[in-house]
Amino acid sequence: MKLYTKGGDKGQTSLIGGQRVAKNDIRVEAYGTVDELTAHIAYFADRLTLRCSKVAEEIIPDIKHINSALMTVEAHLAVGDGGEGNIEPLPEQIIIWIESRIDSLQSELKPITCFTIPGGCEMTSLCHICRTVCRRAERRAVDVAEQFGVDKNSMLLLNRLSDYFYALGRVLCDKLGESEFLWEK
Numbered sequence: 001m002k003l004y005t006k007g008g009d010k011g012q013t014s015l016i017g018g019q020r021v022a023k024n025d026i027r028v029e030a031y032g033t034v035d036e037l038t039a040h041i042a043y044f045a046d047r048l049t050l051r052c053s054k055v056a057e058e059i060i061p062d063i064k065h066i067n068s069a070l071m072t073v074e075a076h077l078a079v080g081d082g083g084e085g086n087i088e089p090l091p092e093q094i095i096i097w098i099e100s101r102i103d104s105l106q107s108e109l110k111p112i113t114c115f116t117i118p119g120g121c122e123m124t125s126l127c128h129i130c131r132t133v134c135r136r137a138e139r140r141a142v143d144v145a146e147q148f149g150v151d152k153n154s155m156l157l158l159n160r161l162s163d164y165f166y167a168l169g170r171v172l173c174d175k176l177g178e179s180e181f182l183w184e185k
Contacts, residue, residue, distance in 0.1 A: 016075065017083025026147065030140035031077035034158075037133045038067045038074075044126040048172075051123060055175055059168070062101060066161065069094050073154040077144055090153035098160045105167035108174070114182050116170065121178035127169030134162040 007013070012020045013028060021028065045063040049056040075087045118128035138158040144150050173180050
């Protein structure tokens with residue numbers, strides 16, 4: 001089977017269920033943004049493994065779990081006419097799990113009284129890239145939810161995940177002996 005199908009040569013693609021839509025359909029934009037997020041997360045994990053394999057051993061299981069869940073989110077965003085009910089809901093356990101991971105990361109952090117600015121070290125910067133792409137994916141998913149509906153837990157995961165990457169960036173800065181950039185007014 002060839003990788004290319006030529007089915008999208010005229011700017012159309014198929015959603016789950018077979019509905020053909022323009023490649024700039026809000027659902028395609030939303031699941032494409034989540035796909036972009038998974039690529040950024042994978043790059044972050046690869047860089048972390050190269051930079052500090054001991055810290056990576058703690059984080060990589062999270063990353064694999066997150067990217068697997070994000071594939072389900074992508075599928076929910078890609079549902080078109082006739083595809084309803086073809087994708088299992090994202091289990092509530094993923095939300096409970098990500099919240100516990102955020103709480104665990106936050107318990108390692110010193111409190112701050114001002115905003116952080118992306119940067120400080122490569123790993124923190126990559127976490128901020130993941131965080132901001134996640135926020136964009138969430139905004140696109142909200143657009144889809146308003147027009148077509150989206151699995152509730154998919155929406156919750158996108159909302160929590162940006163907090164996860166914020167906390168993770170702060171923890172990594174500390175574990176790697178780097179200084180955070182704090183906004184001083």
